Amino acid sequence: MTPDTTWSAPRLWIAALVPLALLAALVAVIVKTSPGDSLRGGEVPPVERLSIDRAQLGPARIVLSVLNDGPDPVTIAQVTVDDAYWAFSLSNGAVLKHLGRTVMTIPYPWVEGEAHLIKILTSTGTAFEHAIPVAIASPRPDARYFLTFALIGLYVGVIPVALGLLWFPLASRIGPTGLDVLLALTLGLLAFLLIDTVEEGLDALPSLPSSYQGLALFMSAAAGSWLALELVGGWLKRRRAKSAAATTPGSVVALLVAVGIGLHNLGEGLAIGAAFALGEAALGTLLIIGFTLHNTTEGLAIVAPLARERPSLLTLARLGAIGGVPTIAGAWLGGLVYSPVVAVLCLGLGAGAIAQVIYQVARQMAGSQPVLVRFATASIAAGFFGGFFIMYATGLLVG
């Protein structure tokens, strides 16, 4: 059948809207007749699902952000803390509709450094638990807080990336085989980061209210950032090609690598900030050292594609900033307004970006050869595994 392209715009619009109108009518019928009730019956208890997405600890006070994640209304009846019924107040009433939120304040004398278990009981006696693994006062958004987390971000994100950039003179002076190994090493690092990011993202999924469809959110974010980087990369390449015909895409690849690493570090910062805020990170110096060593290799990943170019110091600094500074922003956000939704989104974006960067670098290395053929040499394979292993070994410190 030959498509008829002669329809006018209004006719096309009508053709687009008719199915939607019929769908609306179908929804109206379903709502009116509730065919599901004949199966479910009237006596069946409602489906109750509460999600506690944030707990903040203040002086003798626990504040919970509660979301009704289920289809039916939920009535909050009582709360226990460590198996004791306790007083509480609700900001938004006890009855929560689908996706309704309320803030529960419990005047509880929590004990610093110890664990607490909060259990919300609904009118049907269904219990929803939230564990506070290590109770520490939630950070308050004051100058000290921003400074502390800026410092942590600086230590684990900015400085390590900058240190990694200092390998640039080395990278620019080694021979072609050495450079190949270096690039392969970079790919190994990035492959590890990809796995790490995906794992963190998947780990965060269970804490997400199921209405938010965490896995789909994660995958969409990943696909979105991949496509966005493809678009940006293509645009940059065309722009450079106009201004100076001789420019290689090395600088473009480096920028993309920096963006991918930046997104990864944003997610990492979120995780660090949240862990500190939730008292899960034991404020370990070892943890900070681990992240520092771990992230130094990220600077190397940024400079490797630039080895055959002459970037200015400013360019290098800019790339370093793109890769490292998001850690600080992430730490601020993570500590103050951590939400699993934001975390999953950021980690998804990071995963997509890193995957795209791996693809870019591999394509750049392979040139006209198929990628797998290019990688089937001992030196390159060794470089790749070397990079992966360095990340794994430094990752042990982060534990």
Place this chain on the structure above:
Amino acid sequence: MQNISRRSLLQLAGLTTAASATGLASRQQPATGHGAHAAGDPAVHAMGAVGRVTSTVFNPTTFLRAWNFSDLPEDRRGKYYHETARSDGSLLREYELVAVDREIEIAPGIFFPAWTYNGQVPGPTLRATEGDRVRVTFLNQGSHPHTIHVHGWHPPDMDGSLPAHEVQPGGRFVYEFDAEPFGMHLYHCHAAPLKRHIHKGLYGVFIIDPRERPRPAADELIMVMNGFDTNFDADNEVYAVNTIAHHFMHEPIRVEVGRLTRMFVVNLTEFDLINSLHLHGMFFDVFRTGTSLAASETTDTIMLCQGERAILETRFRYPGQFMFHAHQSEFAELGWMGMFEAVGVRRDT
């Protein structure tokens, strides 16, 4: 309950009871009702179930002093309880117990899909005198097979425990036996699975008074230690004495100073190995299972296994409020905690 103990202390320190009517004492009056848990009032525990139950179907305070349906108006009582004199001076006591499914409020705002005898948990208290004939007509109007298994002497076909004894929904069975031995006993459903039939609420108290030497007159209180697993994870979310969490914190049990107070205490808590009762500021005599007229011990804390029971006797010496609770702190904080309010003039013994 800081305020309460402080008030009690003032009285112990020698202030007369009249002083409790002064501004000083009334300012420290324990708040009851919703206000009792107002956050930010340092004189009030933030611990405890918030609010009061809205259901008036079952009142734990009424249950304390009701047996043989004495809580019902005379015209309705006759439907469930009937006594006829027998030639030997004993009575034929006829009861009607009906198993019904019913949603009950076990803590403010928390509703539990219970299986009940006569719509209440615990079921109605049965009370006979040693040697009476007891005839219980049991109607099962619930959705599952049920029985009544009574602790006491009876022939095996009256035991209500084997599959053949199960009364099907819509069915009827008459249990008949002599009331013996004297003591404090219990009854409960023994249909399988036993655990669920008990924890869903099918249990009650059965008291047999001694015939030859009746116990001295006293203010008698029925106290059933129970618990509810609201999310069916084999762990109780709510503990109480007489079903409603922290009820007697809001509505203290009023007793008279100097008068003999007799508590009939039974543990019907499911899932936990034991339960206990601890009374503040005083001691009581213990008659385990109530089968002897001689006290076996004097203590302020008694531990009971599931199904185990005891009669406790004491006299309040001092007016004021006395806390009582399970001495498993967890149970206490999950609802099994209350207060006595003793009224009258102080009596140092």
